[in-house]
Amino acid sequence: MPPKSRQKTKNIQRIEPAPPASVRERLLDTADRLFYREGVRAVGIDRVLAEAGAAKASLYSHFGCKDDLVAAHVERRITDARARIEAYVADIPPAERALRFFDLVVEWAKSPDFRGCPLHHVVVELSDPKHPARAVAAKQRQWMHARFLEWARAAGAPNPAAAAGALVVLFDGAVTASEHDGPQRARDARWMAGQLLSH
Amino acid sequence: MPPKSRQKTKNIQRIEPAPPASVRERLLDTADRLFYREGVRAVGIDRVLAEAGAAKASLYSHFGCKDDLVAAHVERRITDARARIEAYVADIPPAERALRFFDLVVEWAKSPDFRGCPLHHVVVELSDPKHPARAVAAKQRQWMHARFLEWARAAGAPNPAAAAGALVVLFDGAVTASEHDGPQRARDARWMAGQLLSH
DNA sequence: CCACTGATAGACAGTTCTGTCTATCTGCTA
DNA sequence: TAGCAGATAGACAGAACTGTCTATCAGTGG
Numbered sequence: 474m475p476p477k478s479r480q481k482t483k484n485i486q487r488i489e490p491a492p493p494a495s496v497r498e499r500l501l502d503t504a505d506r507l508f509y510r511e512g513v514r515a516v517g518i519d520r521v522l523a524e525a526g527a528a529k530a531s532l533y534s535h536f537g538c539k540d541d542l543v544a545a546h547v548e549r550r551i552t553d554a555r556a557r558i559e560a561y562v563a564d565i566p567p568a569e570r571a572l573r574f575f576d577l578v579v580e581w582a583k584s585p586d587f588r589g590c591p592l593h594h595v596v597v598e599l600s601d602p603k604h605p606a607r608a609v610a611a612k613q614r615q616w617m618h619a620r621f622l623e624w625a626r627a628a629g630a631p632n633p634a635a636a637a638g639a640l641v642v643l644f645d646g647a648v649t650a651s652e653h654d655g656p657q658r659a660r661d662a663r664w665m666a667g668q669l670l671s672h
Numbered sequence: 673m674p675p676k677s678r679q680k681t682k683n684i685q686r687i688e689p690a691p692p693a694s695v696r697e698r699l700l701d702t703a704d705r706l707f708y709r710e711g712v713r714a715v716g717i718d719r720v721l722a723e724a725g726a727a728k729a730s731l732y733s734h735f736g737c738k739d740d741l742v743a744a745h746v747e748r749r750i751t752d753a754r755a756r757i758e759a760y761v762a763d764i765p766p767a768e769r770a771l772r773f774f775d776l777v778v779e780w781a782k783s784p785d786f787r788g789c790p791l792h793h794v795v796v797e798l799s800d801p802k803h804p805a806r807a808v809a810a811k812q813r814q815w816m817h818a819r820f821l822e823w824a825r826a827a828g829a830p831n832p833a834a835a836a837g838a839l840v841v842l843f844d845g846a847v848t849a850s851e852h853d854g855p856q857r858a859r860d861a862r863w864m865a866g867q868l869l870s871h
Numbered sequence: 872c873c874a875c876t877g878a879t880a881g882a883c884a885g886t887t888c889t890g891t892c893t894a895t896c897t898g899c900t901a
Numbered sequence: 902t903a904g905c906a907g908a909t910a911g912a913c914a915g916a917a918c919t920g921t922c923t924a925t926c927a928g929t930g931g
Contacts, residue, residue, distance in 0.1 A: 496908070511799045514713045517888055528909040529890080539889070589796065593848060597788065597796045600710045614852055638860040641853065646845025646861075649792060653813055654840065661837040662845075665864065695878070716918055727879040728920080738919070872931100879926075887918075896909075901902100 497535045499525045505546045509591045513543050514598050543595065544605040550591045551613045558620075567627035571640060571670055574624070575663035578644065582651035582659035589652035593645075617641065628670045639669055696734045698724045704745050708790045712742050713797050742794065743804040749790045750812045757819075766826035770839060770869055773823070774862035777843065781850035781858035788851035792844075816840065827869045838868055 494502070503525035507516040518539055522529055536542040561577045562570040581587060588594075592610040599606060618641055625636035647662030693701070702724035706715040717738055721728055735741040760776045761769040780786060787793075791809040798805060817840055824835035846861035 512713075512797060514711075514797070515799060518890085519888075526909095529911080530892085531908060533890070534907085588799075593852075594796050596852065597793050598711060598713070600714060600787075611852075618853075635860070635863070638857060639864050642842065642845035642849050642857050642861045642864065644845070645848040645852075645857075646841035646843070649844040649848045650841050653792075653795065653810075653844075654817075658837060658841050658844075661834070662841045664834070665838050665841065665868070668867070669864070717920085718918075725879095728881080729922090730878060732920070733877085874929100874931085876929085877927090880924085881922100882924105883920105883922080885919090885921105888916085890914090892911100892913080894910085894912105897907090898905100899907105900905085 496525075496527050496531045500527050500532055500535065500542075501545060501549060504542055505549055508543065508546050509550075509588060509594070510586070512598055513546075513595060540605055543599070544609055547592060547595055547606045547609045547613075551609065551616075554613070555616065567624065568629065571621065571624035571628055572663070572667055574620075575643070575647065575659070575666050578647050579656060579659040579663055582647065582656035587651065587656075590645075590648045593648070614641075617644070625670070630670060631672065636669060640666060643669075695724075695726050695730045699726050699731055699734065699741075700744055700748060703741055704748055707742065707745050708749075708787060708793070709785070711797055712745075712794060739804055742798070743808055746791060746794055746805045746808045746812075750808065750815075753812070754815065766823065767828065770820065770823035770827055771862070771866055773819075774842070774846065774858070774865050777846050778855060778858040778862055781846065781855035786850065786855075789844075789847045792847070816843070824869070829869060830871065835868060839865060842868075 500521065504516075504521045507520060507524065518529070518532065521527075521542075522532060532542070536545060558574065558577065562573050565573055592613055595606050596610055601607075618637060621640040621644075622633055622637040625633040625640065628636075630636035643662045643666050647659040650658035650662075699720065703715075703720045706719060706723065717728070717731065720726075720741075721731060731741070735744060757773065757776065761772050764772055791812055794805050795809055800806075817836060820839040820843075821832055821836040824832040824839065827835075829835035842861045842865050846858040849857035849861075
């Protein structure tokens with residue numbers, strides 16, 4: 474008899490296996506995990522439903538269709554990434570933020586379930602340029618480029634526009650090469666970013 | 673009445689619509705084109721058969737299964753790429769070959785049907801590490817790394833191993849970023865490679 | 872003339888996937 | 902108490918995909 478039974482709602486959930494959040498959250502959590510780990514085309518709706526413990530009608534009432542679920546997955550990755558990046562560089566001087574950002578990329582590449590960039594995966598898997606998830610991914614690339622430009626200016630780069638382009642290349646290279654060869658490539662990219670911005 | 677009718681074999685092929693090569697070649701040509709353009713999971717066997725004008729039994733007798741057809745597609749891309757690269761850098765001094773290689777990457781990124789690296793696409797789409805196509809792709813990455821190491825040594829880089837790692841990052845970054853943003857990113861990568869090797 | 876090889880055409884089974892729909896259940900609120 | 906909103910469970914249709922198998926045809930060599 475746990476004393477928490479005083480909580481009038483949701484005390485049943487303590488007994489059920491794992492319904493920690495709303496159905497929408499459960500579905501999005503599961504889809505996000507499976508889509509990143511195995512790919513959006515390899516994972517069917519039924520897999521998501523089974524692992525989320527949800528019903529088909531819930532998925533379709535919340536997300537409309539699978540393509541929109543994929544777009545929501547990309548949207549969530551973007552929201553998380555921006556928050557993580559901004560928190561990671563917040564408390565250091567703007568001139569050092571670009572390099573600091575590559576520290577975060579190294580950490581990411583070292584995490585055991587790292588499998589490359591989920592946005593890039595979606596673009597590769599969904600070749601239709603009108604797919605809803607691609608517009609979301611394109612938006613994030615613009616945000617990224619704007620950050621690099623801002624940080625390159627703050628670092629006093631002689632040609633901030635060129636430096637921003639180079640930083641985009643280094644970021645994509647760090648992520649893609651680490652996906653194949655391991656996190657050392659992300660360190661290589663960080664080193665080049667340091668060289669780039671030390672002039 | 674063309675005089676070539678003296679050719680005793682294959683004069684019928686001049687009349688038929690387009691059977692330019694053996695069935696195996698036709699199948700591989702078609703699969704290669706479709707897999708790169710739309711993705712290996714998005715393109716079904718029937719699409720390949722219809723566009724190649726071949727029968728299902730031909731495909732399965734020549735390639736065994738779809739996974740092996742995908743592996744053959746990757747193998748062909750590798751063979752073509754190596755020949756193209758070696759021809760492109762053959763007649764210039766070894767010290768300049770790394771930079772010359774990035775000229776080729778820029779040309780590639782500028783071609784209208786460029787859609788990123790087919791090897792990387794296959795790795796993204798086929799998350800199973802035991803897929804036959806992945807071993808083929810891994811082999812090409814080792815070849816690539818060996819070339820970069822060789823070229824970095826020839827260019828007199830103070831730390832050839834570190835330079836080779838950096839060149840891998842720049843190559844992957846050039847291809848991935850150009851896939852999203854256009855060929856300017858490949859030029860950005862070439863510029864960084866020049867900076868890297870000018871020390 | 873016959874046998875063999877390689878290719879075509881396509882039916883077929885078996886699976887998987889998306890999306891719809893019906894029936895049921897539960898908790899909340901009027 | 903009645904009704905409503907949201908969730909579950911699962912049948913179902915329709916399509917697509919892989920892989921197998923049979924029947925047929927054309928060319929070639931003995």
